[in-house]
Amino acid sequence: MLILSEYEYRDRRYVSLGIQTPGEPQTLHAVAEGALLDVFLTDGGPDAITALVEAAETVTVTAGDPELHALPPLLPTTGASLVSGFLGTHKSKADAIESHDGRPPIPKWYFKGLGSWLRTPGQPLVVPAEPIILIEEAEVALVHVNDDDGTPHYAGFTFGNDFCDIGLHRIHPGYTPSGKLCDTGISPYLFVGEPPRSATGRVTIERAGQVAWEGKFDCGADALYFTVEDMVDRAFSFPALRRPGLVNYLLTGADLSSFHDGFQVADGDRLTIEVASHGVVLSNTVQYGGTASSH
Template identity: 60%
Template sequence: MSTILFECEYQGLRYAGLGKAAAGESLTLYRVADGQLRAAFLAGGGPEAVAAAVTEGAETVTVTAGDPEVRFLPPLLPTAGDALLTGFMGTHRSKYADDPDPDKEFTPPNWLIKGFGSWVRMPDEPLAAAASTVALLEEPEVALVYVNDEDGTPRYAGYTFANDLNDIGYHLKNPWGWTPYSKLCETSMTPWLFLGEPPRTVTGQITIERDGAAAWKGDFSCGADALYHQVEDMVDHLFSYPVMRRPGLVSYVLLGADKASYHDGFRIADGDRVTIDVASHGVVLSNVIEYARRAEAA
């Protein structure tokens, strides 16, 4: 398994850590400055060098995993400025009638801007959807993390996992025009940054609870082997656009998801808890869905 890195806030200060700890276990936090980890990735040297940049000579504090004063952060999220959350659509093989042909000219999948990095929610934080939501769909996805150097060259940092919640019901009313609206639901992400190549295979289970009881369960798979397109082709095409190569920009790139609860006839309701157990990688992402109050007319 890859080295795992995370960042958090504790008693008003920013820290980083290595690995994951079960609830109740001790967790060592290393004091870091904003941007220190991004600089470590840009300096190169691989996971060992990044881990050394975090731990060597750092002030430490030991906490208990699950301490309510520890607030986890999206990977490499800047305090000043922001990051960009975007995603590919229709990427999985199950959504194509033919098999991928490596000799065929690359045709990029659909893509959209989901929002700013500061919009990303952490595990156990509620996910807001519009009051006008038609039908929600959870989407367990691999999220690739990139940071651009001072010349604007994107540097791959690692990967994590996300739930790209969206209003598929609204999308289906007008697939050619209303998809961006349907994506205006909050996205959750795990804070655990895996310092390795994008995963080939990711497996796990989705559980949706209503009133404290499981209302729907289903298995999922994602990762590079589940995709119709090559990850390298998709990412190279995305970063061929100059606006994606702004110096210092952090990008969270969602690789898309397969079918899930909506396609099985289930409908997510206000107050349901969606839990994505990424069993292959030992992480869990769980959030309660909240339908937001409709904004008053200006």
């Protein structure tokens, strides 16, 4: 499966192929602005993407170059992008999935943020100054790009951390939208292929340099109560998600996490999500934010 990522380096945007090997130099391809999105909008496929990237001018950077910054997959330089997702999608949470008036259960969509709010590995995940109960959530994130008519084109999938304040939800479900406004972690790697049936790995939470909690997860399609197709159809039934030129990052839900094991994430904790099945690692530090302005 083709895997690509994008970076900003010395005020220019580049594309890289494959997953970077830690400590090794990295080859960047100077693909023209918007050219990669155009291939997805025309459903060009992996071969067209590879040809575009390999024909571009290249530069090699050393590992750890401070001028190299990973970007969320396909994040537009200009134009709109939206992060959203679904609550309670896993079979492990089936007891909380309800039907109403005899109708089948409907996936519960929520707004998470703008694409510019996404945080790649190494960047802090900022939350309000006094969160109630924080929770990490390892999830598959689907990436769609809308054409000029608003028709969504599926580009591929990546992995994210739907970091949020579940404590607000526990106080009252009406507070759930506020709890979702914490920063969202995301991998820079876009897998150009169908959503994975299985995506397994391990979460490690470090506090003061020591492992404070560890646990496994499965966020693949086979672990979901709803089908990926039903969730995607539900999301794009709303015209707001079909705005021309919009890039959508759709989180498909999380398995059980540290909160369900009685652990509470704290300021300064390092959250590492290792998706072992796909060779992806997301590692971010939790940062409590400042108080709201009085003005």
